[in-house]
Amino acid sequence: xxxxxxxxxxxxxxxxxxxxxxxxxxxxxxxxxxxxxxxxxxxxxxxxxxxxxxxxxxxxxxxxxxxxxxxxxxxxxxxxxxxxxxxxxxxxxxxxxxxxxxxxxxxxxxxxxxxxxxxxxxxxxxxxxxxxxxxxxxxxxxxxxxxxxxxxxxxxxxxxxxxxxxxxxxxxxxxxxxxxxxxxxxxxxxxxxxxxxxxxxxxxxxxxxxxxxxxxxxxxxxxxxxxxxxxxxxxxxxxxxxxxxxxxxxxxxxxxxxxxxxxxxxxxxxxxxxxxxxxxxxxxxxxxxxxxxxxxxxxxxxxxxxxxxxxxxxxxxxxxxxxxxxxxxxxxxxxxxxxxxxxxxxxxxxxxxxxxxxxxxxxxxxxxxxxxxxxxxxxxxxxxxxxxxxxxxxxxxxxxxxxxxxxxxxxx
Ligand SMILES: [Zn+2]
Numbered sequence: 001x002x003x004x005x006x007x008x009x010x011x012x013x014x015x016x017x018x019x020x021x022x023x024x025x026x027x028x029x030x031x032x033x034x035x036x037x038x039x040x041x042x043x044x045x046x047x048x049x050x051x052x053x054x055x056x057x058x059x060x061x062x063x064x065x066x067x068x069x070x071x072x073x074x075x076x077x078x079x080x081x082x083x084x085x086x087x088x089x090x091x092x093x094x095x096x097x098x099x100x101x102x103x104x105x106x107x108x109x110x111x112x113x114x115x116x117x118x119x120x121x122x123x124x125x126x127x128x129x130x131x132x133x134x135x136x137x138x139x140x141x142x143x144x145x146x147x148x149x150x151x152x153x154x155x156x157x158x159x160x161x162x163x164x165x166x167x168x169x170x171x172x173x174x175x176x177x178x179x180x181x182x183x184x185x186x187x188x189x190x191x192x193x194x195x196x197x198x199x200x201x202x203x204x205x206x207x208x209x210x211x212x213x214x215x216x217x218x219x220x221x222x223x224x225x226x227x228x229x230x231x232x233x234x235x236x237x238x239x240x241x242x243x244x245x246x247x248x249x250x251x252x253x254x255x256x257x258x259x260x261x262x263x264x265x266x267x268x269x270x271x272x273x274x275x276x277x278x279x280x281x282x283x284x285x286x287x288x289x290x291x292x293x294x295x296x297x298x299x300x301x302x303x304x305x306x307x308x309x310x311x312x313x314x315x316x317x318x319x320x321x322x323x324x325x326x327x328x329x330x331x332x333x334x335x336x337x338x339x340x341x342x343x344x345x346x347x348x349x350x351x352x353x354x355x356x357x358x359x360x361x362x363x364x365x366x367x368x369x370x371x372x373x374x375x376x377x378x379x380x381x382x383x384x385x386x387x388x389x390x391x392x393x394x395x396x397x398x399x400x401x402x403x404x405x406x407x408x409x410x411x412x
Pocket of ligand 1: 181183184274331
């Protein structure tokens with residue numbers, strides 16, 4: 001009887017012990033592997049080194065090795081668990097377009113030149129902007145990649161109906177970056193664009209990512225809030241935003257985030273970057289307004305993170321605070337990063353703009369708009385109103401865009 005018990009219990013206890021040992025080994029392996037991946041894979045970028053941090057120490061935004069919002073507003077998600085939020089992401093309706101999105105016919109060919117006195121703005125979905133001012137070509141938050149995340153399976157770009165001619169990006173005078181999140185600063189886009197770009201203007205610390213990706217340090221200017229840089233008659237000023245930063249596991253707020261004022265002789269433009277509503281918009285408006293055009297973040301909002309992303313109604317209020325003439329909603333139309341229907345940012349922004357008598361423009365992806373001419377107001381996302389784009393439905397994303405850029409530009 002005793003022997004029998006031995007026979008039965010001993011081996012099973014050993015199995016149990018083995019199992020107990022294997023689980024932590026797998027966990028350690030996954031953790032070490034994951035950490036190794038995050039520290040070595042280039043898309044995660046590089047946090048600023050100690051020498052840079054010493055320079056940041058004089059910034060009013062820098063405390064205890066990290067950047068802070070005014071009033072120390074933080075990201076903390078209120079209400080509901082991560083699991084609940086994840087379930088909302090899976091179950092919410094209409095968060096993605098049912099069909100590939102139309103692309104303006106003009107975007108499918110190289111653009112025609114405009115006089116240096118004209119200002120032209122072209123939206124490429126989300127917050128990617130091509131701005132022509134004083135005869136110069138400026139790219140803002142050029143996220144042209146297929147996925148707004150470090151792993152291509154997450155945050156995929158909405159499919160496009162037509163290709164975009166990339167030759168327009170083969171000679172860029174300045175790239176402006178608002179912050180280092182994946183939907184604004186894309187490793188693949190920077191790698192492909194860098195040889196075509198004269199100079200990069202970024203908030204404090206963001207240059208360390210660019211340097212890791214092979215952009216020479218002398219072609220990067222890092223600015224704190226309220227600091228300006230000039231080139232060829234254009235003044236760029238990094239202005240406050242209420243947001244956060246980080247690309248990896250341990251670099252939260254190690255680089256600064258900003259909105260931007262872009263001022264030339266023939267146009268004064270505001271670009272919001274990302275951020276929640278706050279008194280800083282009024283202050284920027286007083287110091288740098290009025291603006292001919294404001295490009296305002298109005299998508300990817302949620303009550304849980306209302307402090308660090310604006311609701312569309314707040315975006316309209318911010319535009320009024322800024323003393324803007326025409327508002328263009330951005331941060332929508334390319335990626336699903338929140339749980340609202342994908343067209344809701346534009347719809348809510350239009351409704352709020354109508355109520356407040358704000359002029360709002362909603363160009364197609366790739367539709368160039370000359371400031372001072374009639375601006376596009378059509379709800380192109382509604383069924384039956386899309387542009388008469390050609391019918392070949394090749395989803396456009398970075399891979400295709402970059403093939404074009406390579407052949408069009410000087411990159412060898
Ligand atoms: Zn964003």
